[in-house]
Amino acid sequence: MADLLLLVVLMYSFHEIKAQDLRPPKLTVSPLMITETDSVTVNCQNPLPVSACYFLISGDKTAKTVPCLRTLTGSQFLSWIHQSSPVTVELTCYYTFIDKSPVSNMSALIIQTPRPKLRVNPRMSIEPYSFTVNCQTPSSVNVSECFLYFTRRRKSTSISCQQTLTGTELLSMAQQSSPAEVEVTCFYSSEHKGGQNQSPHSSISSISIQTAWPELTVDPRMIIETDSVTLNCQTPSSVNVSECFLYFMRRRKSTSISCQQTLTGTELLSLARQSSPAEVEVTCFYRSEHKGGQYQSPHSNISSISIKIPWPELTVNPRMVTETESVTVNCQTPSSVSASECFLYFMRGRKSTSISCQQTLTATELLSMAQQSSPAEVEVTCFYMLQRKGGQYESAHSNIYSISIQPEKITLTSAPPLSTNFTSDTIRRRTSIVASALKLLPVVATGFGVSVAVISLAMTFVCVKRRSGDFSSTRKTDRGGWMSSNETEAYSMTNFVPCDDPMKAGSKQLNRQEYQTENISTYHVYSTIPEEPDETPTMKTDLAYSTVELH
Numbered sequence: 140m141a142d143l144l145l146l147v148v149l150m151y152s153f154h155e156i157k158a159q160d161l162r163p164p165k166l167t168v169s170p171l172m173i174t175e176t177d178s179v180t181v182n183c184q185n186p187l188p189v190s191a192c193y194f195l196i197s198g199d200k201t202a203k204t205v206p207c208l209r210t211l212t213g214s215q216f217l218s219w220i221h222q223s224s225p226v227t228v229e230l231t232c233y234y235t236f237i238d239k240s241p242v243s244n245m246s247a248l249i250i251q252t253p254r255p256k257l258r259v260n261p262r263m264s265i266e267p268y269s270f271t272v273n274c275q276t277p278s279s280v281n282v283s284e285c286f287l288y289f290t291r292r293r294k295s296t297s298i299s300c301q302q303t304l305t306g307t308e309l310l311s312m313a314q315q316s317s318p319a320e321v322e323v324t325c326f327y328s329s330e331h332k333g334g335q336n337q338s339p340h341s342s343i344s345s346i347s348i349q350t351a352w353p354e355l356t357v358d359p360r361m362i363i364e365t366d367s368v369t370l371n372c373q374t375p376s377s378v379n380v381s382e383c384f385l386y387f388m389r390r391r392k393s394t395s396i397s398c399q400q401t402l403t404g405t406e407l408l409s410l411a412r413q414s415s416p417a418e419v420e421v422t423c424f425y426r427s428e429h430k431g432g433q434y435q436s437p438h439s440n441i442s443s444i445s446i447k448i449p450w451p452e453l454t455v456n457p458r459m460v461t462e463t464e465s466v467t468v469n470c471q472t473p474s475s476v477s478a479s480e481c482f483l484y485f486m487r488g489r490k491s492t493s494i495s496c497q498q499t500l501t502a503t504e505l506l507s508m509a510q511q512s513s514p515a516e517v518e519v520t521c522f523y524m525l526q527r528k529g530g531q532y533e534s535a536h537s538n539i540y541s542i543s544i545q546p547e548k549i550t551l552t553s554a555p556p557l558s559t560n561f562t563s564d565t566i567r568r569r570t571s572i573v574a575s576a577l578k579l580l581p582v583v584a585t586g587f588g589v590s591v592a593v594i595s596l597a598m599t600f601v602c603v604k605r606r607s608g609d610f611s612s613t614r615k616t617d618r619g620g621w622m623s624s625n626e627t628e629a630y631s632m633t634n635f636v637p638c639d640d641p642m643k644a645g646s647k648q649l650n651r652q653e654y655q656t657e658n659i660s661t662y663h664v665y666s667t668i669p670e671e672p673d674e675t676p677t678m679k680t681d682l683a684y685s686t687v688e689l690h
Contacts, residue, residue, distance in 0.1 A: 161240045162185075162186055164183045164184055164207075164243040165184040166181075166246050168230060168248050171246070172248075173216075173249070174251045175217065176253050179210070179211055180208070180209070180210045181210075183233075191234070192206070195231045195233075216250060224250045225331055227247055230245065252338045252339075254326070254340065255276045255325055255326060255327055257272070257274055257275075257341040258272075258275060259271070259344045260273075264306055264349070265350070269303050269306070272287065274298075274327065281329055283329055285325060286298065286326050287323050287325055290324065291315070292313060306348040309321055309346065319348050320345050324344070350375070350427065350437075352424070353373055353374045353375075353425055353436060355370065355373070356373065357370055357371075357421075360445060361444075363404055363415070363535060364405045364446060364448075364475075367401050367402065369400070370400055370421070371398070372399070379428055383396055386421060386424060387412075388421065389412075389413065389420065396423075404446045407444065420441055420444075421444065422438040422439045424436045424438050448532055448534040449473040449475065450522070451472045451481075452538065453471070453537040453538055453539075454469045456469075458541070458542055459543040459545070460542070460544055460545070461546065461547050462545075465500065465502070467497070470497070470537065471496075472496060472534075476525055477526075480493055480524045482494065482522050484519060485508065485509045485517065486539065487509060487517075487518060490510075491522070502544045514545050516544075519540055520536040520540070521537045522536050
């Protein structure tokens with residue numbers, strides 16, 4: 140019995156000693172400020188290997204038993220303590236080892252409403268253009284107002300939670316000037332327990348605001364090497380521009396120029412380090428003074444300048460020909476190029492034909508190439524091919540030439556005058572024969588100009604000359620002619636010439652000497668008339684031959 144009593148006394152003494160040796164735990168809370176979506180780690184650090192600790196919330200005497208080390212989200216923590224954000228929670232803890240340890244230090248945890256998300260679109264823009272600023276708030280919170288906070292100024296400005304602002308307005312709020320990087324956050328206020336609660340700030344967004352870019356205009360857009368082009372880098376009137384530059388897209392290099400400058404195609408090709416034919420793509424930008432230094436503007440729009448091979452000059456001589464005549468075509472190429480081949484281009488057929496750069500063609504050949512027939516107006520241009528790096532290149536077309544091609548002309552020739560002696564009686568006898576011959580002339584003669592000659596002859600008094608030779612008798616033949624009595628055909632070549640008007644006073648007979656020396660008119664008709672005896676009546680209908688000579 141004495142032994143048992145001793146054991147109880149010893150155990151009681153040990154218990155008293157351990158209770159006095161228990162040290163208070165150390166409470167750590169990290170971080171001390173969170174939102175509902177953030178996490179917090181709570182650690183009740185104690186010197187003994189115990190697995191469970193007791194937490195006292197804001198002086199609540201009812202302890203909550205949880206692991207001594209625990210990580211919770213803001214929402215989980217609020218659910219654990221049965222409260223809502225925003226709230227400040229005061230925490231203490233203790234542990235037990237045979238007995239209860241002393242209480243730890245106190246830590247205050249602030250749980251805020253969820254922070255908003257700031258969205259800016261676009262992140263980079265030109266000063267007069269607009270930005271959309273969206274301060275996205277949680278759906279679980281009754282938001283009363285949103286704010287933009289400028290980190291450089293450390294000041295906030297009330298805005299709509301989603302608002303569109305120009306670059307100029309944003310710069311004014313930030314009290315900055317372009318070009319600038321404006322750093323902003325946003326937050327919101329909400330109703331809580333009869334008062335306004337401010338949310339945490341969003342993450343930082345940086346907005347790049349540039350000065351207005353220039354506008355590049357090019358006139359004309361298509362030139363040849365010897366032509367000129369005007370480039371105008373139009374800068375904003377609000378900017379003090381110190382220098383303009385052309386930027387060549389292919390070279391990725393820039394060249395200083397006047398903001399408005401005229402360059403030849405050759406100069407532009409040299410700057411771009413290209414050769415015609417080429418598409419030269421360029422932009423422009425400018426430099427201006429900004430806060431004691433040089434600021435470079437954004438690039439302008441891209442302009443493309445088409446530089447063609449120089450066109451040739453076409454000359455045609457003559458420009459009006461008949462089918463049997465020839466035309467010399469000269470496609471004069473520039474002296475600065477070496478043409479490998481020349482071509483004629485026919486406007487009507489829209490087809491080209493290879494030729495020598497200078498070539499003589501008959502009108503018939505030209506009509507065949509143009510697939511036309513006379514009379515025709517053949518419109519042609521020319522171009523040439525040039526061997527350059529990468530292959531063959533076609534030049535621009537030359538000027539247009541129109542070549543008039545007419546059919547061949549038909550004319551009548553003159554016959555030499557015959558010197559024959561005539562008497563007045565012979566002339567009177569032959570006059571009636573000529574009248575009959577004139578009736579048949581329009582039927583026989585069909586060439587160009589003959590009708591005019593017949594009318595002219597019909598309106599003048601006609602003299603008849605005949606070849607010397609006397610036939611005593613003739614007869615009509617089956618061939619429509621007249622035969623002499625000894626079966627020999629007889630012909631009398633009659634030449635029509637102008638004579639004096641017998642109606643005029645004093646013109647009683649033909650002056651033989653004047654007749655022999657008189658020039659014959661341009662067009663003459665020759666008729667072969669059979670000889671007939673003097674006593675034979677004047678022939679009215681029978682005519683042996685009527686010939687017209689054409690050339």
